């Protein structure tokens with residue numbers, strides 16, 4: 001099976017196993033020799049970490065080296081990588097890195113799925129996670145300073161700010177009739193700094209998510225504004241089971257990283273159907289240039305479907321047939337996140 005042919009349901013419960021199955025196809029395995037060599041490489045990486053811990057080296061040095069080694073091993077032994085993941089996860093030294101409350105939350109998945117909005121609040125440095133960080137061990141806090149500043153986390157904060165700018169720009173262009181739809185909205189943190197929202201310059205901002213806890217938090221935080229937090233999933237979008245109306249701007253950030261191409265294309269087409277003339281759709285995806293991919297997939301048990309520029313273009317090209325559109329694919333500043341936009345011509 002081609003790694004892009006499998007379509008998982010795209011509804012909820014994003015487990016690392018499901019994403020793993022999607023990304024790493026069994027045919028790519030290149031034999032026993034590679035596996036033996038790869039296992040030896042991982043064993044060496046982990047034993048160096050153990051020695052560094054025993055020698056009292058700086059946590060930042062230890063995690064930095066581990067992230068680089070896992071990245072290199074993943075790239076070099078990609079075909080057998082799924083077999084290396086449990087070796088790292090079951091090694092006692094992983095407990096050292098789980099002292100970081102962000103890494104631990106990702107690994108333990110208290111909400112039962114990967115990449116929940118509370119996890120992303122660690123990346124945002126949101127006050128709602130301040131107590132958890134404060135009550136962590138000194139080691140945990142030190143490690144967290146490192147993971148907070150990792151390139152992928154920097155890119156997620158840039159993504160939030162970029163979305164705020166898009167929303168404010170759409171509101172400025174469309175006037176008080178502007179309608180916005182956020183899919184997989186999480187806690188809608190990009191709305192916190194939206195000037196248009198503060199000034200009441202948006203007619204309707206629908207924030208859809210499959211996690212009722214996140215929907216509840218958004219409803220509470222944006223009570224009295226035009227934000228409508230609603231329970232909904234990729235599936236409910238695809239089956240059009242909710243009558244949401246049409247929008248000037250629809251976007252999804254932190255969602256396509258879990259969707260196989262087939263579902264991603266269907267969702268994109270559905271979103272384009274819900275745009276008003278002149279409206280824009282945006283989707284973000286972690287890129288194949290993320291340096292902490294190996295750390296995320298092992299120590300954090302957080303597997304994402306990383307996409308290249310051409311894979312983003314493929315989703316766009318397969319989605320826009322017969323429509324008059326302007327399209328673009330561009331990287332964020334540090335190339336860890338990639339953005340695709342489709343604008344309907346009026």
Ligand SMILES: C[S@@+](CC[C@H](N)C(=O)[O-])C[C@H]1O[C@@H](n2cnc3c(N)ncnc32)[C@H](O)[C@@H]1O
Pocket residue numbers: 010011012013014115116117120183184185186187188189208209210211214232233234235252253254255
């Ligand atoms: C990584 S968070 C991103 C949240 C927010 N968009 C942000 O950028 O901070 C992913 C969000 O996607 C939601 N989600 C995951 N699968 C979904 C699905 N199939 N349908 C709707 N929401 C989904 C999760 O509940 C979670 O809130």
